[in-house]
Amino acid sequence: MSSRNYTGRHYAGRHRVQQRRARLPRALSSGFVLPTTAAAALVVTATGATVAESAPQPFDLTGQQTAMARTQEAAADQAVTEIASRRQDAAMQSAALQGRVEAQVRAARAAQRKADAEAKAKAEAAKRAKKWVRPIHTWNITSGYGWRWGKTHDGIDLGAPTGTPLYAMSKGTVIKAGWEDSFGYKVEILYWDGSISWYGHMSRIDVQSGEEVLPGTQVGLVGNTGHSFGSHLHLEFQRTTASDSPLDPVPWLKDHGLW
Template identity: 75%
Template sequence: MSSRSYTGRHYAGRHRVQQRRARLPRALSSGFVLPTAAAGALVVTAAGATMAESAPQSFDLTGRQTAMVRTQEAADEQAASDIATRRQDANIEAAAFQGRAEEKARAARAARREARARAAAEAEAERLAKKWVRPVDVWNVTSGFGYRWGRLHAGIDLAAATGTPLHAMSKGTVLSAGYTSGFGYKVEILYWDGSTSWYGHMSRIDVVAGQEVLPGDQVGLVGNTGHSFGPHLHLQMQSAPEDGTPIDPVPWLQDHGLW
């Protein structure tokens, strides 16, 4: 026979015995699709055995286990809360510390500014206290320093109207203030540089012994008391309060810019 089907079944002139293969059920062939429910419930092994697919197992916690879980969760929440509280407290404390440090720095700067301002004010006050002013604003010299009528006229006479204010010439201390027979109402002032002035023939005294005076402070009024021939200020300058040696007031006034 010459057909391909016949030729294919013979080899070397002999009949080949065809072996029968085990055929799989149609349900397990590649072209067959099981229903969804059946596919999920049935598994067939190569040997034809079947077994049911195991369903997921659920584990139920006991009451004690649940309580332990909840206790642990509560502890975790409390720990987190404590950490947050401590962090907040630390931030507050850090802010407070920084605030105190800044306040201390501001106070220190303010103290330094105040100290500088106070020192400047004191220096200015001292400068003003040590300036020199005229004992009377307007005068007319009627008698100079020197001998007259056989006696030393130890000062100069500055004529001015009775009641004209008399001023301390600079910062100083009143050594004496009162009435004497020759000078009438008289005031002695020791100044900061050691100079001493005598004001004589005053009509009124406005200071007391031991009083501190500053430039321009009123110490009394021009008058005509004591041995005087008219209202005037008898201005006498002493080299030192201890010995009482008089000096010519004119050069002294010139040296202090008051003449």
């Protein structure tokens, strides 16, 4: 641009307007075909020169937003929307993950509580199973342990009416249930601590050999069967299953809190 033209920029009024009007149509009508995008970017300088710029222009001469600018702005809006959407998705996924983790923690705690409760119940049941109860509610000794009528009496006799229920004294296993000579109907129980009890002269047996019992399990009824004179329970304890090592029942009952 010459200094004269530059100076010309400062000419006021008609001349400048005429120059702009004269040059724009000439450039467009010279047979030179502009690509669509270039045409959209075609602008007029302050001196009236026509240039095609590579950067898209947001507004045309009339102040209207260009098609390209609208497209780009729409694309930008779309990108912003997508980013916001992805952020929302990520936040939702994070919240969902957090929720799953919390649910797993809750489930683990619930499982732990359940396991604790079961362990506690089991421990309490085991404790209950190891308590000791009397074989008969009434407690009336009619004959003691030791020498009697010229021979040993290996148990004690507890007088009670026929039909009175008889109970296992603790957790254990029935090792014998049936008739045995002078004992009549007899039940032998091996308890969890190794003790062995014999119930003799029963009128009825309610368990069978091999059956598991708990404290208070009814094993039969008081009777007067076998070598017996009057309805009673013959209660005897043995050290082993060999049946030849009786114990004095009274110390045993005292040791087990039943006397």
